Amino acid sequence: MSKLEGKVLVAQGGGPTHVINQSVVGVALEARKFTQVTAVYGAVHGVRGIIDEEFVDLTRETTHNLELVADTPSSGLLSTRDKPDVEYCARMFKVMQAHGIRYFFYVGGNDSSDTVRIVNDQAKAADYELRAIHIPKTIDNDLVENDHCPGYGSAARYVAQAFGGVNLDNRALKGVYIGVVMGRHAGFLTAASALARKYVDDGPHLVYLPERAFDTDRFLADVDRVFSKHGCCTIAVSEGIGDKGGNPVITKLMGEERDAHGNVQLSGTGALGDLLSDAVKKGLGLKRVRSDTFGYLQRSFLGCRSDRDAREAREVGEKAVQFAMWDNVDGSVVIRRPVLDYGVDYELVPLERVAGKTRHMPDEFINEEGNGVTQAFHAYCRPLLGSGLPEAHRIRAPRVPKLLGK
Amino acid sequence: MSKLEGKVLVAQGGGPTHVINQSVVGVALEARKFTQVTAVYGAVHGVRGIIDEEFVDLTRETTHNLELVADTPSSGLLSTRDKPDVEYCARMFKVMQAHGIRYFFYVGGNDSSDTVRIVNDQAKAADYELRAIHIPKTIDNDLVENDHCPGYGSAARYVAQAFGGVNLDNRALKGVYIGVVMGRHAGFLTAASALARKYVDDGPHLVYLPERAFDTDRFLADVDRVFSKHGCCTIAVSEGIGDKGGNPVITKLMGEERDAHGNVQLSGTGALGDLLSDAVKKGLGLKRVRSDTFGYLQRSFLGCRSDRDAREAREVGEKAVQFAMWDNVDGSVVIRRPVLDYGVDYELVPLERVAGKTRHMPDEFINEEGNGVTQAFHAYCRPLLGSGLPEAHRIRAPRVPKLLGK
Numbered sequence: 001m002s003k004l005e006g007k008v009l010v011a012q013g014g015g016p017t018h019v020i021n022q023s024v025v026g027v028a029l030e031a032r033k034f035t036q037v038t039a040v041y042g043a044v045h046g047v048r049g050i051i052d053e054e055f056v057d058l059t060r061e062t063t064h065n066l067e068l069v070a071d072t073p074s075s076g077l078l079s080t081r082d083k084p085d086v087e088y089c090a091r092m093f094k095v096m097q098a099h100g101i102r103y104f105f106y107v108g109g110n111d112s113s114d115t116v117r118i119v120n121d122q123a124k125a126a127d128y129e130l131r132a133i134h135i136p137k138t139i140d141n142d143l144v145e146n147d148h149c150p151g152y153g154s155a156a157r158y159v160a161q162a163f164g165g166v167n168l169d170n171r172a173l174k175g176v177y178i179g180v181v182m183g184r185h186a187g188f189l190t191a192a193s194a195l196a197r198k199y200v201d202d203g204p205h206l207v208y209l210p211e212r213a214f215d216t217d218r219f220l221a222d223v224d225r226v227f228s229k230h231g232c233c234t235i236a237v238s239e240g241i242g243d244k245g246g247n248p249v250i251t252k253l254m255g256e257e258r259d260a261h262g263n264v265q266l267s268g269t270g271a272l273g274d275l276l277s278d279a280v281k282k283g284l285g286l287k288r289v290r291s292d293t294f295g296y297l298q299r300s301f302l303g304c305r306s307d308r309d310a311r312e313a314r315e316v317g318e319k320a321v322q323f324a325m326w327d328n329v330d331g332s333v334v335i336r337r338p339v340l341d342y343g344v345d346y347e348l349v350p351l352e353r354v355a356g357k358t359r360h361m362p363d364e365f366i367n368e369e370g371n372g373v374t375q376a377f378h379a380y381c382r383p384l385l386g387s388g389l390p391e392a393h394r395i396r397a398p399r400v401p402k403l404l405g406k
Numbered sequence: 407m408s409k410l411e412g413k414v415l416v417a418q419g420g421g422p423t424h425v426i427n428q429s430v431v432g433v434a435l436e437a438r439k440f441t442q443v444t445a446v447y448g449a450v451h452g453v454r455g456i457i458d459e460e461f462v463d464l465t466r467e468t469t470h471n472l473e474l475v476a477d478t479p480s481s482g483l484l485s486t487r488d489k490p491d492v493e494y495c496a497r498m499f500k501v502m503q504a505h506g507i508r509y510f511f512y513v514g515g516n517d518s519s520d521t522v523r524i525v526n527d528q529a530k531a532a533d534y535e536l537r538a539i540h541i542p543k544t545i546d547n548d549l550v551e552n553d554h555c556p557g558y559g560s561a562a563r564y565v566a567q568a569f570g571g572v573n574l575d576n577r578a579l580k581g582v583y584i585g586v587v588m589g590r591h592a593g594f595l596t597a598a599s600a601l602a603r604k605y606v607d608d609g610p611h612l613v614y615l616p617e618r619a620f621d622t623d624r625f626l627a628d629v630d631r632v633f634s635k636h637g638c639c640t641i642a643v644s645e646g647i648g649d650k651g652g653n654p655v656i657t658k659l660m661g662e663e664r665d666a667h668g669n670v671q672l673s674g675t676g677a678l679g680d681l682l683s684d685a686v687k688k689g690l691g692l693k694r695v696r697s698d699t700f701g702y703l704q705r706s707f708l709g710c711r712s713d714r715d716a717r718e719a720r721e722v723g724e725k726a727v728q729f730a731m732w733d734n735v736d737g738s739v740v741i742r743r744p745v746l747d748y749g750v751d752y753e754l755v756p757l758e759r760v761a762g763k764t765r766h767m768p769d770e771f772i773n774e775e776g777n778g779v780t781q782a783f784h785a786y787c788r789p790l791l792g793s794g795l796p797e798a799h800r801i802r803a804p805r806v807p808k809l810l811g812k
Contacts, residue, residue, distance in 0.1 A: 016578045041806060055806035068799035074574030076801045081579065098809045165706035168480030172422045173487065177702065196708075269683065270676010270699055277675070292701035293676055296583065300571035302602075303796035304709065390709035393474035395482045397467035400447060402459040403504045 002328040004129060005036045006102030008321070010058070011043035011050070012137075013108035013115060014081065016074035017151030018158075018305040019313035020137045023107045024077060025070035026317020027135070028058040031103070034325050041101065046080035046108075047115060050092045055099070070314065073154075073300045084115055089122035096130070103131045105320050109138035109149075110356055113332055117355035120330050131324045134332040134351060135316050139299050142186035144359045145349050147337035150316055151299075153309030153384035155182075156192035158298045159236075160385060163196035164392055166292070167203040167234050174232040175288030176223060176280050177203070180273045182298055183238040187211050187361045189298070192381055193236035194373045198392060203234025210240035211361045212370035214249055219276075220283040222371050227286065239272060239293075249275070269293070306386030312344060319346040342383040408734040410535060411442045412508030414727070416464070417449035417456070418543075419514035419521060420487065422480035423557030424564075424711040425719035426543045429513045430483060431476035432723020433541070434464040437509070440731050444506065452486035453512075453521060456498045461505070476720065479560075479706045490521055495528035502536070509537045511726050515544035515555075516762055519738055523761035526736050537730045540738040540757060541722050545705050548592035550763045551755050553743035556722055557705075559715030559790035561588075562598035564704045565642075566791060569602035570798055572698070573609040573640050580638040581694030582629060582686050585610070586679045588704055589644040593617050593767045595704070598787055599642035600779045604798055609640025616646035617767045618776035620655055625682075626689040628777050633692065645678060645699075655681070675699070712792030718750060725752040748789040 008031040010024050024042065031040045040058040043049035056077070058066070069076045084092065096104070106116045116134040123130040136143050139155035159181055170177040181190040187209025194207055205226040208214055226233040242248045250272045273291030280289045316333045323329060331348040332355070338345055365377035414437040416430050430448065437446045446464040449455035462483070464472070475482045490498065502510070512522045522540040529536040542549050545561035565587055576583040587596040593615025600613055611632040614620055632639040648654045656678045679697030686695045722739045729735060737754035738761070744751055771783035 012578075016575050042801065042803065053808040053811045056801060056803040057806050058801070058803050061801060061803035065799065065802055069801050072574065072797075072799045073571055075578040076799075079578040095810060099806070161708040161710075162703050164708035165479055166702050168478065168708075169422050169702050169706040172418075172481040172485040269680055269697065271680060274675055274677060290702065291675065292699065292703060294703070295698035296572050296575050296696065297568050297698060297700070297703065300575040302567040302570035302574075302798060304567075391478075392708060393471065393478045393482075395448065395462060395464070395467060395475050396471055397448065397462040397464050400461035400463050400505070404501060405459045 002036065002131065002325050004102045004131065006038060006100045008037050008040045008103040008105065009043055009050070009096070009101045010040065010077070010105045011046045011107070012075040012077050012079050013046040013106055013112035014079060015109070015139070016079060016300055017137050017139050018073040018154035018300065019150055019310045020107055021072055021076045022070045022310050022313035023135050023137060023150060023317035025066045026314040027105045027321055028066060029063065030318040030321040032059060037103070038100065041099070042077045045078045046082065047084055047092065048080040048082045050095050051088065053095050073302060073305065083111060084118055086122060089119055090126070092119065093123065093126055093128045097128065102129060103324055105133050105135055107135040107137050109140065110143055110354070110358060113143070113351065113354045114356035116332070117351040120351055131328070132330045133320045133324050134354065135320045136333060136335070137313065139189055140183055140186050141188035142359045143354055144357045145332070145334040145354050147335050147344070148384055149335070150309060150313035152188060153306035153386060154304065155189055155298050156195070156381060157306045157385045157389065158301050158304045159189055159192045159294065160195040161304060161390060162294060163193040163204055163234070163236060164390070167196055168392055170203060170232050170234045175290060176227065176233045176235070176286055178235045178237055178273055178276050178291040180237050180239050180291065180293040182294065183210060184240040185210055185358045185360065187238050190236050190238035191361060191365065191373045191377055195378065195381055195385060199394065201230055204236040205230065205233050206235045206371045207373055208235070208237045208241050208371060209361060209366060210238050210242060211366060213244040214241040216279055220279065223280055224284055227284070237272070237276060306384060308384060308386040316346060323348040408442065408537065408731050410508045410537065412444060412506045414443050414446045414509040414511065415449055415456070415502065415507045416446065416511045417452045417513070418481040418483050418485050419452040419512055419518035420485060421515070421545070422485060422706050423543050423545050424479040424560035424706065425556055425716045426513055427478055427482040428476045428716050428719035429541050429543060429556060429723035431472045432720040433511045433727055434472060435469065436724045436727040438465060443509070447505070447507065448483045451484045452488065453490055453498065454486040454488045456501055457494065459501050479708060479711065489517065490524055492528060495525055496532070498525065499529065499532055499534045503534065508535060509730055511539050511541055513541040513543050515546065516549055516760070516764060519549070519757065519760045520762035522738070523757040526757055537734070538736045539726045539730050540760065541726045542739060542741065543719065545595055546589055546592050547594035548765045549760055550765045551738070551740040551760050553741050553750070554790055555741070556715060556719035558594060559712035559792060560710065561595055561704050562601070562787060563712045563791040563795065564707050564710045565595055565598045565700065566601040567710060567796060568700060569599040569610055569640070569642060570796070573602060574798055576609060576638050576640045581696060582633065582639045582641070582692055584641045584643055584679050584682050584697040586643050586645050586697065586699040588700065589616060590646040591616055591764045591766065593644050596642050596644035597767060597771065597779045597783055601784065601787055601791060605800065607636055610642040611636065611639050612641045612777045613779055614641070614643045614647050614777060615767055615772060616644050616648060617772060619650040620647040622685055626685065629686055630690055643678070643682060712790060714790060714792040722752060729754040
């Protein structure tokens with residue numbers, strides 16, 4: 001049990017998810033139970049809010065409103081893309097010291113886990129006693145050590161429901177449809193499109209992931225084959241697809257806008273979808289080719305979330321506090337799945353085992369042709385989407401025999 | 407009461423909606439009650455299916471499965487963009503005659519209502535006894551004579567939920583966000599984005615509709631003003647916005663792909679959003695500018711629909727059959743709203759009063775500056791979104807006084 005008396009600080013980093021507020025609320029409600037915790041602060045705009053001394057006092061917030069916020073997507077405490085260096089950390093400790101903050105919980109992806117690692121290392125170097133815990137979240141599902149990440153299930157559900165709809169749309173008015181899905185290095189979110197399939201001829205018929213080199217000629221041959229068979233072709237493409245040399249397809253097109261973590265802008269533009277559409281129009285001579293870039297809709301759409309994802313996001317927040325208080329250690333909370341169908345366990349692992357690393361789709365989840373997913377992926381992903389997934393139904397009425405035509 | 411004995415034929419035309427299958431099922435279930443109806447056929451791919459003699463027999467479909475299909479978005483009977491001319495109609499009558507079809511119900515927008523008008527005129531000219539009724543549907547909400555159109559409420563709900571999410575997202579990681587919404591000539595769907603607003607500083611802060619000429623300089627001044635005030639700016643733009651001369655902004659960018667109705671392709675490309683993003687980046691020197699084109703997601707997303715919209719879409723199908731059978735007339739079913747808060751009536755009006763005409767947002771729904779909507783629009787639109795609209799909540803915890811900074 002930690003005897004360290006002081007305040008808890010919770011913050012959110014990186015891109016929002018549908019359920020990230022669950023984790024903050026999990027931290028706040030659990031931390032309020034421990035007598036060594038003198039207050040629970042929330043940093044506004046992540047680590048940037050620490051530098052700027054922008055805190056809200058979550059001990060002066062009602063449980064009811066916290067529960068309402070937990071059910072709201074996106075980062076209720078607001079977020080940042082700032083990545084602290086040594087000097088940045090020094091300023092953070094000065095603020096933390098002034099406010100008596102001794103427990104730091106940071107909810108975020110692999111960039112944020114690296115931030116926690118740096119803060120933790122710097123705290124040790126500065127001899128500032130601090131418990132620092134990284135709480136996982138990312139719609140990309142690309143944190144190592146985790147079976148899956150909070151935020152993924154809900155975004156995956158959005159992608160599955162979206163493809164469930166566009167598959168019907170593209171059957172009704174036949175053409176080629178390309179949906180561009182988030183996922184810089186990992187294809188998990190794009191792969192979730194396959195969960196939309198119900199009937200054997202349902203789309204997406206082709207799924208392209210960043211884990212496999214994208215080749216335009218092979219892509220066109222795939223589309224041609226599917227279109228010849230079904231009279232339409234629905235395609236899911238990850239925004240992060242790259243060529244054999246590992247260069248993102250989209251960088252050939254655009255100026256290279258990079259964020260503080262050195263990441264190129266992939267979302268918030270329709271460029272990749274339009275490029276692929278043009279390739280199909282020109283390469284195959286098909287006329288009705290449409291592309292949508294799912295962009296920010298997939299990570300914050302109000303009213304689409306996985307109940308299982310929401311519960312787990314709450315639990316990782318709760319567990320983070322329990323690890324810090326009962327075990328008095330730093331680390332990163334990870335989700336294991338010891339029960340295949342279906343249950344989870346939470347563990348705390350050293351920060352350096354998660355920080356800054358990227359998990360990719362394992363080979364067994366990707367089909368041999370590199371243009372689809374396997375049954376193993378279906379079994380992995382389906383429980384994460386949660387309960388009550390809407391289903392599409394078809395008219396099964398028999399055909400009427402033709403009287404005139406052949 | 408119509409004494410005309412024969413088959414009913416129902417078909418769907420134009421773009422799918424979330425609730426168009428409700429109308430088909432309304433026709434099928436109601437028509438099966440009348441003894442002069444010898445069968446209920448569904449045409450596969452709209453009028454194209456009539457030419458091709460592609461019918462399914464809906465009298466050999468279970469009520470249970472019809473109800474499941476009614477709850478499924480997109481066109482269960484599949485659709486077409488074909489627009490019949492005299493010769494096309496002649497071929498249709500030949501097929502109808504061969505199959506003993508005497509009642510024709512066509513669910514569609516203003517292009518489809520014009521199709522029904524042509525078919526009806528040609529039937530009279532050819533002395534082919536046929537009841538032809540147009541059943542309204544369009545996410546654009548642009549049919550004249552109607553208070554609103556089936557399909558609009560659900561698509562509007564999608565747009566409102568989407569902006570509810572991106573508003574939160576764009577607050578968390580501050581920037582300029584541009585969401586491009588469907589609506590070729592009418593701004594109703596784009597305007598629904600405003601229903602996402604709850605707190606006074608919520609986005610969308612700016613809404614641009616095709617009913618007002620788009621001026622890039624005024625647009626940049628608007629964005630600059632909002633961004634200076636809030637540190638972020640969320641914008642809804644209709645895909646159909648045009649300049650003072652009435653030229654769509656997007657046609658300056660793209661080759662002019664046109665469909666059979668002479669419409670330019672607006673959706674299925676991110677070009678307009680990217681153009682506006684570039685204008686903001688260059689014109690205002692802002693870095694984090696993102697755009698999403700909602701594209702096909704907004705009209706068929708599985709699991710997002712208005713229950714009120716679904717009920718009304720069912721009713722217009724039922725009423726169409728009742729008008730044809732009890733009153734023995736042709737026409738277009740229209741929705742009135744005699745009760746402001748809230749109730750509807752259905753009437754049948756002559757086809758030529760609806761066919762091929764486009765309704766626009768009335769002036770009283772658009773603010774004086776032409777960059778937002780009025781309270782009158784809110785009052786008009788809110789009931790159409792249906793019940794159980796998800797809501798966003800904010801942390802209301804008090805700020806902690808700064809100890810170091812100013």
